Amino acid sequence: MTISVEEFIYSDEWCGGIAKGKRLKACIPGGSSVPILPANLLLKTAKGEQRMMNYESLADGGFQTGTMMGSGGFIVFDEDQCIVKHTYTLARFYRHESCGQCSPCREGTGWMEKLLLRLDKGQGKMSDIDLLWDIQSKIEGNTICPLGDAAAWPVAAAIRHFRDEFEWHITNAAEAQVRNFGLAHYADAREVVPA
Ligand code: SF4
Missing domain, CATH: 1.20.1440.230 (NADH-ubiquinone oxidoreductase 51kDa subunit, iron-sulphur binding domain)
Known part of the structure; x- marks a missing residue:
């Protein structure tokens, strides 16, 4: 996909944003086994570049500041999640x-x-x-x-x-x-x- 993670989560064409207008806390983008990322590292890489919905961009930074696309099971956590x-x-x-x-x-x-x-x-x-x-x-x-x-x-x-x-x-x-x-x-x- 050539769209950004931000567009994927928030655009009406894809996920339509977070339920009840809650704020984004974290995300596991590739199924439960891949590293969870906090919001600040999900939408932008540690280099300040926009995080894209593809294997390379999601993995940017390795496990220190990136994650994996994995199976593509995209799990978003809002501000209320523990x-x-x-x-x-x-x-x-x-x-x-x-x-x-x-x-x-x-x-x-x-x-x-x-x-x-x-x-x-x-x-x-x-x-x-x-x-x-x-x-x-x-x-x-x-x-x-x-x-x-x-x-x-x-x-x-x-x-x-x-x-x-x-x-x-x-x-x-x-x-x-x-x-x-x-x-x-x-x-x-x-x-x-x-x-
Ligand atoms: S074979 Fe796989 S599932 Fe079984 S104990 Fe080893 S790592 Fe765990």
């Missing part, structure tokens, strides 16, 4: 899908699910974030089939881009049970895209 809960949901799915043949996937997906549930329920510790990072890094590239990578990448990207939201869930545990973190500094990228 990244911690979402990451837990994905971890739960991949733990369920693991066939158990290789230990990094069999054990690691279960450990990630438990840690993310703890964080989501406001019972996490700061060290859990680094532990999650460590577990995902030991799954990636160390399994027989790609499901291991598919389970690791969403966790890595969520921590890479939304670490402060994870920390907020720990330091504001009670509050996190009744409201979401919101946008914080992940400003709706449309507001900073020059005309």
